[in-house]
Amino acid sequence: MPELPEVESVRVSLRPLVGRRIVAASLHRADVCITPTGGRARQVDLLVGLSIVELRRRGKQLAIVAEDGRTLVVHLGMSGQLRLLRRGEDPTQRDHVHAAWSIDDGSQLTFRDPRRFGGLWLLPSRAALDARWAGLGPDALDITTEELADAARGSRRAIKALLLDQGALAGVGNIYADESLFAARIRPTRFAHRIRPEECRCLATAIRETLRGAIRAGGSTLRDYVNAAGRSGEAQHRHAVYGRAGEPCMACGKTLRCTTIAQRTTVFCTGCQH
């Protein structure tokens, strides 16, 4: 499940693209692609003929920015993969590849997404990217105590539901929400507005450290996540609560409990989290 650490790992592994020119593009499924006009994607919308100058990320969204400001925003959804195949390198899986780009050095970029929860947004300018990202909260990798406290203030939702809201905080999904709340010793069911200031500080720190630790481990590979070079992550071996309902807490030994918050499976420890 690509969340912020997985998308950041993809961004870093796509760095060979910067400074290169796209020479051709093919779109095999038009419905994964949203264009500025709502019409058919033209080659130029897919950045054909343009050099890539920057790879940006906000939350779970990745932006490939071309020299004239045109931008390809990629959201990986549940099962999306961006792969950068070197000249002559064969893809391990060629099913569900919805779009592909030929690069001037002979490499190929592919977008593959079996479940199609992800997608591509073709934006005409950097201003359009800024407008799109204005709807997202601050990036979770750098979230401050003040930003988190601002989002929590006046919110009667469960704190976990707030963490999953990309408009409040960008980048946290189900895995890292549970892991961060465990690290901060806060129960996911607590009302956001009832989280005390010192708990907000602790949670902001836990979010940053949980995400940074996962990035260092190359992200979490639960089923099929790989970075653009095809490498799996190792962060899944570090999960303290996610996917461990019914198993003993690593800190206190109590059986981890499972509930549902915001339509998401939620695992927590009744001994450690209050």
Place this chain on the structure above:
DNA sequence: AACACCGCCTGAGCGC
């Protein structure tokens, strides 16, 4: 306005 909930989609894992 703020929030809850549905449905999209595929493949893994399960029981029979």
Place this chain on the structure above:
DNA sequence: TGCGCTCAGGCGGTGT
């Protein structure tokens, strides 16, 4: 072996 069922989840749209 194979079939049918359930589950997983991000997010846009709709309902309260």
